[in-house]
Amino acid sequence: MWKNKLGNICAYVLSGLFVTIFLVVIVSGMFFGFFLFARTAFAVDSSQAAELINQQCLQCHGEKGFTVQRDGKNISLFVSEATYKESVHGTNACTTCHPGMEKDMPHKSAVYGQALQQKVLQECEACHDKVTKDYRTSVHGKLASAGKETAYCGDCHGSHNVLKKENPEAIYYRLNISDTCANCHDGKVMDTYKYSFHGTAVNFGYTKAATCADCHGNHTILAAEDPQSMVSAQNRPETCAQCHFFARDGFAKGMEHVTPQDKKAALPLYIVWKIFIVLIIFDFAKDGSIVIFELIRQLRGVNEVKKHTKSKDTGLNA
Known part of the structure; x- marks a missing residue:
């Protein structure tokens, strides 16, 4: 009797478990399908909305020669649609980086120069939070916070032409970094780098040679006197060891x-x-003469062979 009851209980439990699993799978599948459809539809809608916004902006900014006068200077406001679409931000709406501008036409609230750089920095932070925080602790970021002239996001990455770092056309591609840095750090610093083995190797297209960023960092560049800097006296060997294995403490004590x-x-x-x-x-003086005398000897030997061949031929004809 108890065996029948136990069997019935097991059957009920297994049946209930099977039904529960079946319902969970069905509901989960429906939810996943709905979520996937909704997400795809949202992505399509977002893409279409971005395209509409961009086309509206490009009605003016897509015209070559579109400029504005500011402090007696003509400032170009032209944006190449093809260049922007090829950039990493090509699927973004213009208002992603220029929020609120669609409500302000013509743009009376537009800013220029350093004020624009500061505004761009804030907009970059909306998506690139971590790197922006790192930047603010760097020498560039501290100068920016103090309102002084320095390198901002656009100076190193570009504006409407931001490309992936693996793209040879990107201004922060490995072989282009030194030229990008030279826009601000020209003169002795860049001249000495290009004279060095690293600079010469980069100039010849060797992608494994050290660039400015390899030694100084990128978003976290600090002054050499800062103990946290990659080029501080205590950190230099470790920095060099990224490429030069077994770099000892005295490896980088020379002047750069x-x-x-x-x-x-x-x-x-x-x-x-x-x-x-x-x-x-x-x-050259010692061995150069040897080369010259050897060349003379070789030429005399050639002449002797020619004379011998000519006399031999003359004898046969006679």
Whole structure:
């Protein structure tokens, strides 16, 4: 008797469990399908809405020669539709980075210069929160907070032409970084970098050579005197070890951003450079004459062979 009851209970439990699992699967499938459909529909609607907004903006900003005068200067307001669509932000609406501008036409609240840079920085922060926080702690970010001239997001990444860093056309592509930095850090700093092995290798297209960002960082660039800086005295060996395995404490104690010609800033390097110049001249004078005499000997040998061949041919004809 109890066996029948136990069997019935087991049957009820298993049946109930099966029905429950079946209902859960059906409901979950319906919910997932609805969610997927809704998300796709929302994505399509968002894409279409962005396209409509952009087309409205491009009615004016898509016209070549569209400018505005500001402080006696003509400022271009032209945006290439093709360039923007190829950028990483190409699917975004213009109002993603320029919110509220669609309600202010013509744009009476538009700002220019450093005020625009500050506004762009705030808009970038809406999506790129972490890197923006890192930027604000850097030397560039601190100067920006103080209202001084410095590098903002657009200076290093571009504006309507932001591309993936793997794209050779991106201004922060590995082989383009030094030229981008040179827009602000020209003169001695960039000249000495391009003179160095790293700069020379980058100039010849070697993508594994160290660029400015490899040594100084990107969004977290700090002054060399800051203990947290990648190029501080205590962190330099670790920074160099990213490429140079087994970099010891004394590996990076030499001076950077100097050339052998700089006698005042790099006297030891200047002396070594002069010694090598003397050695090269001495070696050329010593061995160069050997090459010249050997060439003369080879030419005389060729002439002797020609004379011998000519006399031999003359004898046969006689």
